[in-house]
Amino acid sequence: METRKPVTMSDLARDLGISRSAVSFALNNESQVSRETRERVIAKAAELGYRPNAGARALAGQKTDLFGLVTDIVSTPFGGDLIAGAQEWFWSHGKSLLIAGTSTPERPDARSIEMMLEHRVGGILLATTWNRAIELPSSLAHVPVVLVHCFDARGERPSVLPDEVEGGRAAAQMLIDAGRRRIAMINLPPDMVAARGRRHGFEDALTNAGIEADRDLIVTSGPEADSAYLAAHDLLSRHEVDGVFCANDRIAMGTYDAARDLGLAIPRDLAVVGFDNQEIIASYLRPALSTVALPFREMGRRGAELLTRTHDGDHLEQIVVPCPPIVRDSV
Amino acid sequence: METRKPVTMSDLARDLGISRSAVSFALNNESQVSRETRERVIAKAAELGYRPNAGARALAGQKTDLFGLVTDIVSTPFGGDLIAGAQEWFWSHGKSLLIAGTSTPERPDARSIEMMLEHRVGGILLATTWNRAIELPSSLAHVPVVLVHCFDARGERPSVLPDEVEGGRAAAQMLIDAGRRRIAMINLPPDMVAARGRRHGFEDALTNAGIEADRDLIVTSGPEADSAYLAAHDLLSRHEVDGVFCANDRIAMGTYDAARDLGLAIPRDLAVVGFDNQEIIASYLRPALSTVALPFREMGRRGAELLTRTHDGDHLEQIVVPCPPIVRDSV
DNA sequence: GTGAAAGCGCTAACAA
């Protein structure tokens, strides 16, 4: 592999005996060139393997095609969807994506933000693992920012959020449609944004179905499977329940264990619905877990879209993306 | 949020009444400026919030600080580690990382590679989910490339690979050290690079421990849990086995199910070791799975390092990174 | 130690 000096516009112009601007116009599909010239230029470019220099173009045109994504989410399976979604949008619009992983998006490695700003990104997408309020670092004060799966504590930036309420409603509905009536919910700690929304939707659906919401059937668990095992075991041994909505898939995992230990068959004795659609959990649990998906890909896409639009015009928007139910075998 | 025009070197120079080159020298720590001038420049830069323009610098200096990472791995939990590792290296060396997710690294969305080349990246890291040989696309012919978790079919590019053999040996050793003697292996399809290496190390360790390698105890399974369930059920019901090395964590998952259905307690009746250390599987299985880690973070780091060095000098290197055993409760 | 000046590759008025 030998690196060789890249072909420039001047090379094309000289070879073709025309001016550099003619080449520029031809390549950028401006109107001011004859069809013939344009074709000659394009042919020559292909022949010589010309490739535009993005940096130079940005410098001269005073505009970037670079955007940034800062997130703590790359280390989870969701990260892939998020990145894919954002990238799909950017690419199909001729933009490139600079990514920085960080453990704390609100206080990202200062260097990573700095680096993006030095590259004069047109805007930054800030995404988090947990749906929550965040405080923007001051270095971001003068850059367009769109928050994904989180929102600005000061209410000054646009964001893209999952429809937790509708998701909770959908989860409950799956249980109701299966004929369950003694329906419980094992929720996340109440200080979590997701917990509030999902519960709200859950209660709503029960009420609409004419099922009285029994406070005793709504319990709290930590987000992890072992904590959920305890909560589920307690709940299921004290109450007669035929359906349970777990506020996330890991809680469902713990619930499966508890059900097994209590001799309850899923879905016969107990129907279970999760939330998140963490593929690796949901599809490997037996029976496969019915759940509600967190639409990271779509949120990434919408975030990117919003960011490029925010660019000019400066309207504050909150976009809410639906959480689709995923039917498997646990209901 | 209002975007405002960035401060340039000329602004600093004018404000300070000195030339632009003086500013440049001062900021880049060149020797040819007086201590005093340098300090004044630095102070002014801080005051005005000057931020160098990476694109302009690259253009003038004919060098980039951008590198690319193309991979199909972002959608798995491993992706996070890989990215983190690569980024750690690049950042601490003042480089930035451009990332492109793709479903097939060998035939990545042509646009994504093109985009990186237009940005004049100094080199590209190509990483795959599966350890395997890959054929480089021709567009990469004149760019430094380092392969991570895969290798060039034509043997012309450097790569960073996990030490599968040593990993297999470590897995077997965990079983041996626990006093197991009837040790089986549920391997991946033999055409997979990982399968060959892991088996090689496995047999090696048994031989060294004076345990005869029983061909009947080495069986093949697909990479997924359901296929593994069948293989494990078959193996365990026909042979007396007290330890099994599963070539990946999902196979271990299926093996857990089979063991339970056959009434075998883990680890009492059957010790199990996996491979990959997929956190979400390994730590939630009960008992938690002892396994061998695929060192993606370290591979990312080494890949980045190799890439920046490959840059000049052009030695073909194959780096092999150790796969550390992770002890949990299944042995 | 400092400044003038020539680019780096490209865009975009403006003239011709």
Add this chain to the structure above:
DNA sequence: TTGTTAGCGCTTTCAC
């Protein structure tokens, strides 16, 4: 329709 000419923000000789 084409070419000329300034820059964009920065690095880097080369004189002073």
